[in-house]
Amino acid sequence: MNAENGSGKESASPLVIRDLTVAYHRKPVIWDIDYEAPAGRLIAIVGPNGAGKSTLLAACLDLVPRVSGEILVFGQPFRRQRGRVGYVPQRESVDWDFPVSALDVVAMGLYRRIGWCRPVTARYRKLALEALDRVGMAHLAHRQIRQLSGGQQQRVFLARALVQEADLYLMDEPFAGVDAATERAIVELLRNMRAAGKTVLAVHHDLQTVAEYFDDVVLLNMRLIAAGPVEQVFTIDNLRRTYGGKLALLDRVGHRMSMDVQLER
Amino acid sequence: MWESLDSWIAATGAVAASACALPGCFLLLRRQSLTGDAISHAALPGIVLAFLAAQMARQAGWLSDAGYEASRQLFLLAGAVVLGVGCAVGSEWVQRRGGVEPSAALGVVFITLFAVGLVLLRLIADQVDLDPDCVLYGTLENSVLDTVPLGSLVVPRALLRHLALFLLNLVLIGLFFKELRIASFDPGLANAMGIPAWLMHYLLMTMTAFTAVSVFESVGSILVIAMLIVPAATAYLLTDRLVVMLVLAALLAAASAWLGHAAALFVPRLVFPWLGYPQVTDASTSGMMAVVAGALLVAALLAGPRYGWVAQFLRRRRLATRIATEDLLAWLYRNAERGQALLPLESGRISQVTGMSRTRVRRAVGQLVRRRWIERTPDGLRLTAAGHTAAVNLVRAHRLWESFLAERLDVPAARLHESAERIEHYLDSQMLDELEAELQLPERDPHGSLIPRQARDE
Numbered sequence: 193m194n195a196e197n198g199s200g201k202e203s204a205s206p207l208v209i210r211d212l213t214v215a216y217h218r219k220p221v222i223w224d225i226d227y228e229a230p231a232g233r234l235i236a237i238v239g240p241n242g243a244g245k246s247t248l249l250a251a252c253l254d255l256v257p258r259v260s261g262e263i264l265v266f267g268q269p270f271r272r273q274r275g276r277v278g279y280v281p282q283r284e285s286v287d288w289d290f291p292v293s294a295l296d297v298v299a300m301g302l303y304r305r306i307g308w309c310r311p312v313t314a315r316y317r318k319l320a321l322e323a324l325d326r327v328g329m330a331h332l333a334h335r336q337i338r339q340l341s342g343g344q345q346q347r348v349f350l351a352r353a354l355v356q357e358a359d360l361y362l363m364d365e366p367f368a369g370v371d372a373a374t375e376r377a378i379v380e381l382l383r384n385m386r387a388a389g390k391t392v393l394a395v396h397h398d399l400q401t402v403a404e405y406f407d408d409v410v411l412l413n414m415r416l417i418a419a420g421p422v423e424q425v426f427t428i429d430n431l432r433r434t435y436g437g438k439l440a441l442l443d444r445v446g447h448r449m450s451m452d453v454q455l456e457r
Numbered sequence: 458m459w460e461s462l463d464s465w466i467a468a469t470g471a472v473a474a475s476a477c478a479l480p481g482c483f484l485l486l487r488r489q490s491l492t493g494d495a496i497s498h499a500a501l502p503g504i505v506l507a508f509l510a511a512q513m514a515r516q517a518g519w520l521s522d523a524g525y526e527a528s529r530q531l532f533l534l535a536g537a538v539v540l541g542v543g544c545a546v547g548s549e550w551v552q553r554r555g556g557v558e559p560s561a562a563l564g565v566v567f568i569t570l571f572a573v574g575l576v577l578l579r580l581i582a583d584q585v586d587l588d589p590d591c592v593l594y595g596t597l598e599n600s601v602l603d604t605v606p607l608g609s610l611v612v613p614r615a616l617l618r619h620l621a622l623f624l625l626n627l628v629l630i631g632l633f634f635k636e637l638r639i640a641s642f643d644p645g646l647a648n649a650m651g652i653p654a655w656l657m658h659y660l661l662m663t664m665t666a667f668t669a670v671s672v673f674e675s676v677g678s679i680l681v682i683a684m685l686i687v688p689a690a691t692a693y694l695l696t697d698r699l700v701v702m703l704v705l706a707a708l709l710a711a712a713s714a715w716l717g718h719a720a721a722l723f724v725p726r727l728v729f730p731w732l733g734y735p736q737v738t739d740a741s742t743s744g745m746m747a748v749v750a751g752a753l754l755v756a757a758l759l760a761g762p763r764y765g766w767v768a769q770f771l772r773r774r775r776l777a778t779r780i781a782t783e784d785l786l787a788w789l790y791r792n793a794e795r796g797q798a799l800l801p802l803e804s805g806r807i808s809q810v811t812g813m814s815r816t817r818v819r820r821a822v823g824q825l826v827r828r829r830w831i832e833r834t835p836d837g838l839r840l841t842a843a844g845h846t847a848a849v850n851l852v853r854a855h856r857l858w859e860s861f862l863a864e865r866l867d868v869p870a871a872r873l874h875e876s877a878e879r880i881e882h883y884l885d886s887q888m889l890d891e892l893e894a895e896l897q898l899p900e901r902d903p904h905g906s907l908i909p910r911q912a913r914d915e
Binding site: 250253254255271274277279281285286287290291292293296297300303304306308309311312336338352 | 486488632633634635636638639641642643645646648649650651652693696697698699701702
């Protein structure tokens with residue numbers, strides 16, 4: 193179902209970002225990003241706090257307005273390819289006191305496929321349960337989500353991404369605040385996804401594990417510092433350039449620009 | 458006494474309250490409780506303006522008298538919904554432009570609209586039949602007098618209107634249940650998947666405005682606020698499932714209406730003579746509905762299964778007892794280490810030595826005897842084999858934690874014991890194995906006491 197109406201663009205890169213600039217309402221600013229993600233790789237997005245990593249993902253998903261630039265998902269604008277992109281937001285971005293079970297949350301990944309105004313039937317609940325099983329959480333399917341540990345909550349999010357059966361996954365800090373067992377489970381899951389031909393872009397904080405978990409790396413600090421295979425790009429020199437402090441001028445210009453963007457809206 | 462008219466009043470109130478409770482659940486979960494409040498206030502100028510517009514249309518001859526009577530209700534609804542939703546839109550605009558907090562923006566907008574509404578209402582109140590009191594408090598008792606025949610029954614028109622509203626809300630929430638759920642829980646994902654969260658936001662705002670203004674004539678705009686949020690909050694305390702929460706909220710709202718009307722009839726006659734005001738014989742039904750809804754919320758706070766204070770109190774006491782029994786067990790073990798296997802029977806002396814209160818000691822001893830971890834002998838208390846196993850694991854936890862603190866965190870020796878006293882109750886055997894591996898099987902703790910190896914009860 194995912195091979196969109198034979199547009200002949202199957203050879204297109206999963207994600208092409210051209211000349212992207214985002215400045216929006218106190219969110220970190222990103223400047224002139226040009227990037228083409230290679231297919232079937234695990235790609236880490238690395239950079240200091242406030243470097244615009246989450247903003248970059250949000251821009252790819254049309255969640256924040258762009259000042260300029262173009263984003264193509266498998267050769268087409270995102271809005272035509274929603275079904276092929278899976279999103280794992282930061283764990284803190286949702287209210288875990290919400291009265292839903294783990295299974296309910298996973299089933300949310302299927303809402304698009306189920307369609308407007310139709311109920312989540314037993315067939316879809318079974319799919320959700322299978323996804324939970326893949327992350328080792330089937331036994332906790334009916335737990336209220338507040339009663340799950342941080343690692344278990346993250347697994348629920350990953351299961352929700354799995355049921356989307358996307359080809360490109362954007363993940364915002366999937367490893368943040370999880371226990372060692374969950375970290376290993378996530379790594380294994382990512383490798384299975386890669387084996388199935390999926391492409392994963394994940395914001396990652398732990399520099400120690402970048403080389404071990406990922407194939408490619410995108411070094412970001414408001415602008416693209418470097419991108420490519422880990423062994424070529426993940427060098428001390430590049431890291432120093434990435435983490436060498438934000439450029440104060442860029443920050444100030446960006447701030448002023450974000451004010452103007454608000455006024456224009 | 459309760460007459461058939463009272464049943465109709467209660468039923469009308471119940472249906473109105475249930476209709477409010479449904480969108481109220483989503484408002485509560487989206488932390489927009491204040492929005493419901495704001496919308497029902499902001500609807501006031503809409504009602505007045507729509508009323509004026511309808512009057513002007515009649516005077517200008519655009520509407521016949523009959524047409525005016527027929528469409529008046531629709532005019533009022535439209536005016537209220539437009540201003541109610543306008544309030545939500547306007548406050549978001551103020552929030553973005555002014556860079557102020559969401560609740561502050563909302564407060565500014567709805568209070569202003571409400572004030573404008575009140576001023577308009579006062580200006581025209583003398584010429585028209587729109588009564589400010591009726592807008593604020595509603596006239597549930599009178600509204601049931603306007604009836605229509607339905608088969609062999611004579612049913613209040615208001616009841617039918619509220620029933621239609623309730624069904625409308627039910628259908629809308631049923632249709633958009635999963636869209637409302639995802640847009641409320643994770644708007645980012647909803648947007649990314651092509652389910653626009655803002656659309657759901659405005660669906661809910663429109664529903665709230667429509668509901669608030671449809672029932673305000675019966676129960677008053679102040680009670681609308683109570684019925685939007687209070688039953689939903691009560692239901693939230695009682696369940697972990699969204700569907701159950703919606704059903705419970707509707708039922709609780711209906712129960713508040715029935716109990717509220719009964720209370721309005723009977724409570725004043727009991728209470729006021731005693732207070733010295735025998736002339737007061739009844740109270741406003743809608744006021745009592747709000748009081749009962751509040752009482753139900755308090756009851757849920759006290760007695761709710763998981764978050765209720767009673768449940769929490771019991772859980773805390775159970776934990777305190779567990780800690781006391783474990784402390785006592787460890788203390789017996791340490792005494793046994795020093796060659797003193799038998800301990801005095803009186804709780805008073807144990808209390809003196811261990812620093813636990815007498816009642817706590819008595820409860821802990823009872824608990825340990827029941828579990829057969831200690832036995833009473835004529836000469837004193839003694840650990841059983843099972844008790845010994847349990848005690849070994851506790852003491853092991855205590856001493857391993859002390860070693861860990863001393864070695865890894867450089868905590869000074871004088872402060873080790875206190876921390877370990879607390880932590881020993883929370884370390885399970887898997888964590889202990891990890892600690893042991895981390896410290897490479899330490900022999901003795903920082904105070905020089907032997908760390909016992911793990912004991913398993915076979």
